[in-house]
Structures are given as C-alpha cells and as structure tokens.
Amino acid sequence: xxxxxxxxxxxxxxxxxxxxxxxxxxxxxxxxxxxxxxxxxxxxxxxxxxxxxxxxxxxxxxxxxxxxxxxxxxxxxxxxxxxxxxxxxxxxxxxxxxxxxxxxxxxxxxxxxxxxxxxxxxxxxxxxxxxxxxxxxxxxxxxxxxxxxxxxxxxxxxxxxxxxxxxxxxxxxxxxxxxxxxxxxxxxxxxxxxxxx
Amino acid sequence: xxxxxxxxxxxxxxxxxxxxxxxxxxxxxxxxxxxxxxxxxxxxxxxxxxxxxxxxxxxxxxxxxxxxxxxxxxxxxxxxxxxxxxxxxxxxxxxxxxxxxxxxxxxxxxxxxxxxxxxxxxxxxxxxxxxxxxxxxxxxxxxxxxxxxxxxxxxxxxxxxxxxxxxxxxxxxxxxxxxxxxxxxxxxxxxxxxxxxxxxxxxxxxxxxxxxxxxxxxxxxxxxxxxxxxxxxxxxxxxxxxxxxxxxxxxxxxxxxxxxxxxxxxxxxxxxxxxxxxxxxxxxxxxxxxxxxxxxxxxxxxxxxxxxxxxxxxxxxxxxxxx
Numbered sequence: 001x002x003x004x005x006x007x008x009x010x011x012x013x014x015x016x017x018x019x020x021x022x023x024x025x026x027x028x029x030x031x032x033x034x035x036x037x038x039x040x041x042x043x044x045x046x047x048x049x050x051x052x053x054x055x056x057x058x059x060x061x062x063x064x065x066x067x068x069x070x071x072x073x074x075x076x077x078x079x080x081x082x083x084x085x086x087x088x089x090x091x092x093x094x095x096x097x098x099x100x101x102x103x104x105x106x107x108x109x110x111x112x113x114x115x116x117x118x119x120x121x122x123x124x125x126x127x128x129x130x131x132x133x134x135x136x137x138x139x140x141x142x143x144x145x146x147x148x149x150x151x152x153x154x155x156x157x158x159x160x161x162x163x164x165x166x167x168x169x170x171x172x173x174x175x176x177x178x179x180x181x182x183x184x185x186x187x188x189x190x191x192x193x194x195x196x197x
Numbered sequence: 198x199x200x201x202x203x204x205x206x207x208x209x210x211x212x213x214x215x216x217x218x219x220x221x222x223x224x225x226x227x228x229x230x231x232x233x234x235x236x237x238x239x240x241x242x243x244x245x246x247x248x249x250x251x252x253x254x255x256x257x258x259x260x261x262x263x264x265x266x267x268x269x270x271x272x273x274x275x276x277x278x279x280x281x282x283x284x285x286x287x288x289x290x291x292x293x294x295x296x297x298x299x300x301x302x303x304x305x306x307x308x309x310x311x312x313x314x315x316x317x318x319x320x321x322x323x324x325x326x327x328x329x330x331x332x333x334x335x336x337x338x339x340x341x342x343x344x345x346x347x348x349x350x351x352x353x354x355x356x357x358x359x360x361x362x363x364x365x366x367x368x369x370x371x372x373x374x375x376x377x378x379x380x381x382x383x384x385x386x387x388x389x390x391x392x393x394x395x396x397x398x399x400x401x402x403x404x405x406x407x408x409x410x411x412x413x414x415x416x417x418x419x420x421x422x423x424x425x426x427x428x429x430x431x432x433x434x435x436x437x438x439x440x441x442x443x444x445x446x447x448x449x450x451x452x453x454x455x456x457x458x459x460x461x462x463x464x465x466x467x468x469x470x471x472x473x474x475x476x477x478x479x480x481x482x483x484x485x486x487x488x489x490x491x492x493x494x495x496x497x498x499x500x501x502x503x504x505x506x507x508x509x510x511x512x513x514x515x516x517x518x519x520x
Contacts, residue, residue, distance in 0.1 A: 025489050031282035032271030032487045033335065094482075096494055109475060162475070165386055165456060166279040168379030 003070070010071055014078040017045045018085070035093050042086035043115075047155050049079035051176055054152060058183045073129055076148070080126040083119055111161035118154035121147055149184075152177055251342070256403065257326035258502070263337035264486040265411045271484065272418045273331065274437060275385050276366060276373035288417025291372060293438070297422050303363075303444035306354035313422050317408065319352050320344035324412070325405060325426075330467045330501045332431035334476040335492075336483050341426055342409035347400045349442075355396065359444035362399045364425055364436045366390040386452055392436035393449035393463065394427065395510075403428060403506050406439075429503040431465045462520040464511075467501035471517050 021041050024030045030037035053075035060068035095101045105112050125147060128134070134141050156177050160170045270285045277284035297313040322342050330336045350362070368389035370376040376388045398404065405426040408415055415421040420437025427434050433453050443449075453461035460474055469479045481497045500507050511519075 028487050032267040033281065033482075033484055033492065034487065034489050035482075035492055036335075037282075038489075093492070105477070108472070108477075111475070164279075164475075165275070166379060167383050168381045168385075171381050171383075 003067075007070075007074075010074055014049070014074065017041070018082070035089070039086065039089050039094070042082050042089060043159075046079050046082035046086055047159060047173060049075050049082060050148070050152055050155060051173065051180065053079060054148065054177075054180045058180065061187075077126060077129060080122050083122060087116075087119055111158055114154050114161065115158035118151045118158060121151050121154070125151070149181065152180070251322065252324040252326070252340075257324075258328055258338060260326075260328070260338045261485060262326070262340060263484055264491075266487050267484050267491070268337060268339050268410060269416050269419060270487070271337075273333075273432065274375075274418055274420065276375045276388075276390065276438070277418065278375050279385055284418035285416070287374060288421075291417035291421065293417075293422045297440075299423065299439060300441045301353050301443075302441070304356045304359040304446065305444050306356065308353070316349065316423070320348040322408060327405070327426060327428040328501050329426075329428065329432055329435070330481060330497065332433055332461070332465070332473055332476070332478075334473075334478065334481050334497075336481040336495075336497075336501075338483075340411055341405060341407040342412065343405055343407040343424075343426070345402060346404040346406050346425070347402065349406060350396075350399060355444045358446045359396055361393055361395055361445045361448050363391060363393045363441075363443040363445055363449035364439050365441035365443075366436055366438050367440045386456055389440075390436060390452045391449065392425065392434055392451045393445075394434075395448075396444075397510055398427070398507075401507060401510065403503060429467060429500040429507045431467060433461065434465050464516070464519050466507075466511065466516060466520075467497065468499060468516055468520070469497040470499075471520050 021030075021038055025034050025038060028034070053072055056068055056072040056075065060066055091097060091102060095105065106116050107113070125145060128137060128141065128144060137144065156170065156174055159173060160167065163170050271281050272284040273281060274284040274288075277287040293313070295312060295314040298310050299313070299316060300310050302308045322344060324340055324342045326338060326340045328336060329339050366389050367373070368376060375385060378384055394404070405428075407420070407424045407426050408422060410416070410419055415424060417438075420435075420439075423439045424437045425435050425439065434451075448463060451461075451463055453465075454463055467478075472478050478497055480494050482492050483495050485491050485493070498504070
C-alpha cells in the first residue's frame with residue numbers, strides 16, 4: 001500500500017516541472033521569449049531526470065535502502081518524456097517542421113548532433129524498459145542499459161557545448177555526473193579487489 | 198538643480214514627450230491619416246506633433262515594433278547576468294546620472310573626461326526605429342532615441358591617425374554583479390567589455406548613440422546612459438553603458454572575438470550567407486511580444502536590411518573571411 005502511494009507521488013512529482021513550465025508560459029513568467037525559455041527548461045529537466053535515474057543505485061547503496069531502486073525505471077522514462085518535448089518544441093518552432101532543415105542542423109552543428117545522438121540512443125532504452133523486456137533480454141538487457149552512461153555523457157556535452165560563455169551552471173551538472181561515474185568505477189575496482197583476495 | 202530639470206537633461210526628454218507603446222502607435226496611425234490634411238494647424242503644439250517631428254523617418258523602418266516589455270526584458274547584458282530576463286531586475290538601482298563620465302582619448306584634438314551633461318549638449322535628440330538582429334538569430338524592431346555618433350566624433354576632432362574607434366563599458370563589479378566570478382570561479386567574459394568600429398563605419402549616418410528607448414530615458418538593462426547602436430551589425434557590437442571612446446590607428450580587440458575568435462569576428466555584419474557555428478543565420482526569430490506565439494521566423498536580410506546605406510563600406514572585402 002505504502003509502495004503504491006509512493007509510486008503515485010513519484011509520478012505526480014515528475015509531472016510537476018512540466019506543470020510549472022506550462023503555468024509559467026500561460027502567465028507570461030518566462031520573460032520575453034517564452035519559446036526559448038521553455039526549450040531550455042525542458043532540456044534541463046530531461047538531463048536532471050537522467051542524472052536522478054543514475055543516482056538511484058549509489059543512493060540506495062550508501063543509505064542501504066534497496067527499495068529505492070524501484071524508482072529507477074520511472075525516472076528514466078520521464079527523462080525520455082521531457083527529452084521528447086524538448087526535441088518536439090525545437091522541431092516545431094525553431095525548425096518550422098522542416099526535415100531538410102533538421103538534417104542540416106544535425107550535420108552542421110556538433111552540439112545538435114551530440115544531443116540528437118543522445119535522443120536516438122534513449123529510444124531503445126525506453127522501449128526495453130518494461131519488466132517483460134528485461135526478462136526476455138536477460139543478461140543482454142544489462143549490457144544494453146549500460147548505454148545510459150554514454151547518453152549521460154552526450155547530454156552533458158550538448159549542455160556545455162551550447163553554452164556561450166557561462167560555464168558555471170553546466171559544470172555543476174558535470175560534477176554530478178563525475179560523481180555518478182566515479183562511484184561506479186570505484187565499486188568495480190572494489191569488486192575486483194575482493195575477487196583477488 | 199531640481200529633480201525635474203535633472204531628469205530632462207539626463208534623458209534628453211521632457212515629461213510631455215514621454216510616450217507609451219499604445220499612444221506611440223496611435224500617434225503614428227494618426228499622423229499617417231492626417232498629415233496631409235489641414236487639421237495639423239489646430240493640433241500644432243500638442244505633444245503629438247512635437248515628438249513625432251523628432252522621429253527621423255529617413256532612418257526608420259515601418260515594421261511593427263517589438264513591445265516595450267520585450268525590448269526592456271530580453272537583454273544580453275552579461276555585466277548583470279547571462280540570463281536575458283535578469284538584467285531588468287538587477288538594473289533597478291543602476292540609474293546613471295549627469296556625473297557619468299566618458300573618457301575620450303587617443304588620436305583626437307579634444308581628448309578629455311566629458312560628463313554625460315556635456316555630451317548631451319552637443320546634439321539634438323531624435324528618434325529612430327531600427328531593426329536589431331542578435332547573433333543568436335533573434336531580432337526586434339526598436340524605437341531608440343539619441344543622436345548620430347558622427348556628431349560626437351566631429352566634436353572631438355579625430356586626427357588623420359584615427360583609423361578605428363574603441364568603446365569600453367564600465368567595469369565595476371559592485372554595479373555589475375555579472376562581473377564577479379561565478380559559483381565555480383569562472384568569469385563569464387573578460388571584463389571590461391570592449392567593442393570597436395572602423396572610423397568610416399563610426400561616421401556612417403546610421404551609427405547612433407541611444408540615450409532612450411520608447412520615448413523614455415534608457416533603462417539600465419538596455420545600456421544606460423549611452424549605448425552604441427549599429428543596426429547593420431549583430432547586436433553584440435552595440436556596446437552598452439559606455440565609459441571610454443578611444444581613437445586608434447590599429448584595429449582594437451573586441452570582447453567576443455577575443456573570447457571565441459572562430460565564432461565572432463571584428464566586423465560582425467549581419468549576413469544570412471555566413472553561418473555562425475552555433476546558428477544558421479539565414480533566418481531569424483522576430484520577437485514581437487512576450488506571448489508564446491509572439492515570435493515568428495522570417496528571412497534575414499543582408500546587412501540587416503541596411504545594405505543601401507552601408508554595403509559600400511565593405512567593397513572588395515571577403516565577408517565570409519572578415520565575418
């Protein structure tokens with residue numbers, strides 16, 4: 001019961017940023033160029049959900065609460081949802097739904113190529129996120145879902161690359177990612193050491 | 198000196214000349230309708246005609262204006278913040294007055310530290326409606342008030358050695374929080390902000406010093422009290438809150454060029470054919486108002502539509518190399 005309620009709360013909280021963004025657009029709280037602010041916020045929240053997703057395992061281990069891992073899938077899926085909105089807004093309002101223009105942007109602008117690659121890689125990850133797929137793919141599922149690390153690296157690269165000059169904000173997220181990856185490298189080395197002794 | 202007089206001198210505008218956006222448009226329509234009729238005499242002396250005479254139609258576009266909110270709340274003024282909406286909030290207490298000083302130096306006959314009051318006496322204030330095209334591919338249409346830059350330059354008499362003009366923005370982290378280091382210790386740009394023009398560009402009649410916008414004195418976030426406007430160039434050339442004007446024989450460094458030479462040039466002329474590595478420059482997002490659908494994409498024009506006035510300045514130059 002408690003688990004069910006917490007799941008519902010988790011879902012609702014994940015919609016909260018989008019709810020705020022829509023409320024802000026409607027009430028003209030996003031400044032003079034709401035399309036641009038919305039584009040940036042949707043992208044940022046896709047990144048935040050992805051990093052939250054990758055934070056679940058370390059947090060569960062450090063605080064010895066394995067139950068936390070039940071929320072990992074949900075966070076990953078919301079990352080994909082926000083990314084979908086981010087890309088859709090860019091395609092509709094910035095590229096005027098012109099596929100040729102989209103293609104040229106992907107080819108010519110490295111920060112867009114990198115972001116798009118991250119988006120494409122999220123497709124198979126989202127598609128295989130169900131329990132059924134997890135069972136069907138078995139060991140290969142884990143291998144496949146290690147792609148998440150690559151997606152995270154691509155996402156932060158896209159964020160830093162599109163920044164014109166102020167690196168303070170993206171570097172905070174970079175530090176977060178360095179912790180997430182560092183923790184896993186540390187755990188792996190620890191595992192190897194244990195095997196040897 | 199009383200307050201009112203101070204404001205008049207400072208802004209170059211008298212209270213009765215202050216217009217809000219709506220009356221501004223009504224006025225323009227009104228004038229269009231009645232300019233030919235004899236009604237003119239009966240309303241002579243009213244604020245309508247007095248301020249409309251100040252609009253220099255020779256240099257003004259007829260396109261729909263960007264709203265006053267958009268113009269004063271969407272500012273790339275990194276001295277305050279890299280966010281476009283924050284300068285409007287952070288500039289609330291930045292109200293430079295008559296004692297604002299501009300150092301004019303280098304190859305000129307009359308160098309010196311001039312006050313804002315001195316400089317404003319040199320020319321009459323007029324209004325010009327210019328397009329503004331940012332290198333980030335958004336654009337606006339803005340009713341600036343101010344004076345032609347060449348009037349100022351004539352006044353200080355540059356020598357034959359003056360081939361370039363360098364401008365600097367105030368450097369003062371207590372006024373401009375964005376000049377402090379960020380949370381991780383990075384400076385957003387090397388301060389003070391610097392820009393430059395070739396002397397013939399500076400003397401072109403389009404080059405303008407804004408002291409106001411929308412019939413009001415220039416708000417801090419728009420670069421009070423003196424801000425360069427070179428409408429055929431990307432917005433970053435239009436340096437804000439000027440404290441130094443130096444006449445040089447050599448081409449000066451400009452901040453963005455120094456920061457990322459592959460992305461930003463010295464000339465920075467609006468050019469739909471030369472893409473910025475981050476943005477295609479073929480089209481622009483014209484921001485008309487702050488609603489979600491207040492932006493529309495339109496094609497970008499060569500020299501931002503001012504080719505007739507400025508194309509001759511760049512004859513024989515390869516603009517894809519000298520971007």
